[in-house]
Amino acid sequence: MNIIIPMAGMGKRMRPHTLSVPKPLIPIAGKPIVQRLVEDIAKVCNTKIDQIAFIIGDFGDLVEKNLLLIAESVGAKGSIHYQEEALGTAHAILCAREALEGNVIVAYADTLFKADFILDVDQDAIIWVQAVEDPSAFGVVKLNEQNQITDFVEKPANYISDLAIIGIYYFKDGAYLRKELEFLIDNDIKVKGEYQLTDALENMKNNGTKFVPGQVAEWLDCGNKEATVNTNQRYLEFIKNQPLIAASALMTNSVIVPPVFIGADVVLENTVIGPHVSVGSGTKIVNSVIKNSIIQENSDIININLANSMVGNFVTLEGNAADLSVGDYNAIKV
Incomplete structure (x- = not known):
């Protein structure tokens, strides 16, 4: 074939x-x-x-x-x-x-x-x-x-x-x-x-x-x-019974609401993730609540309330937002 x-x-x-x-x-x-x-x-x-x-x-x-x-x-x-x-x-x-x-x-x-x-x-x-x-x-x-x-x-x-x-x-x-x-x-x-x-x-x-x-x-x-x-x-939802959280992910005072995907070397601090969130490797999320979103690799998300959103690679996002579509290599403070 x-x-x-x-x-x-x-x-x-x-x-x-x-x-x-x-x-x-x-x-x-x-x-x-x-x-x-x-x-x-x-x-x-x-x-x-x-x-x-x-x-x-x-x-x-x-x-x-x-x-x-x-x-x-x-x-x-x-x-x-x-x-x-x-x-x-x-x-x-x-x-x-x-x-x-x-x-x-x-x-x-x-x-x-x-x-x-x-x-x-x-x-x-x-x-x-x-x-x-x-x-x-x-x-x-x-x-x-x-x-x-x-x-x-x-x-x-x-x-x-x-x-x-x-x-x-x-x-x-x-x-x-x-x-x-x-x-x-x-x-x-x-x-x-x-x-x-x-x-x-x-x-x-x-x-x-x-x-x-x-x-x-x-x-x-x-x-x-x-x-x-x-x-x-x-x-x-299809794959929720598979292992979806990398062993190298570091979570401090954070809550996971499955199903979510958490990639390698992700850092979560004082954060609620899920349901239906994918977080790419190397991303750090601090003091945030993330629902129903895709966050790609090597990004920093700080003090954000995020839902129904996509965030690209190498993004710095700090402030307060609700529905975003942010491409790669952006730095945003709101």
Whole structure:
């Protein structure tokens, strides 16, 4: 099994947190979004992952090294591929053409999920979906009586289906997908100036590929600050029975309200943490109350009442605040 993860986007909706760190490396319950995604896909696959191909922009050597380590953590070989122009989803996937062989999963790195099924690798193709209340805001699939997908509809004005496409796809024959993507590029088939994966899926369906839905139990978005904080909350609930507090964390006169993640060498003094808080390694929090928030690494939080917030790396935050989104390398006193 190969996994292809397009993640070359700029993450503009997550600024200021993506000014120095790509969105897929923002931590959820102590691990980068993309690492959580890879680990959860590996569980659903229940088979060996051979290669993970990351399609990125110019993110720098450190990011590339971290991505390769994420692949190694699930026993796979990692590879780095570059999308230098934003030419659409089909173009992005084709940037990793070498990985389009055999069984392939394509997964976009701004979505996480909880699923109770094991992937059926004998199916031609599977599109992972979840039922939503307002399908008009999503791409959806329409099913026939045999539970096969007959149509892909983008943001339907009238009700077609409530099964929204979450951005994860399985293909039994990666080489066939590569051929269809190459057809779009070679024939310059674009929508609004971009080559779209949905056009390749439509061609494959018309040529006899049987698509079926893989319905997940929960779909977690990481598209903006509010959604990411909520995803951190849900993830902490999923893993609350695992050890989540590092042995090297130092806590003095402080209260932990689980579930929380506390990273290595965190210092807590006269502080209440939780529920649903993730604190990255090397951060110090003094005289504060923190709820439902993500605080990243090597930051100093002093005299703060914080909730529903994100705080980046190397931040100094002192004063009194209630709902913040603070990027890396800031110093704020209020």
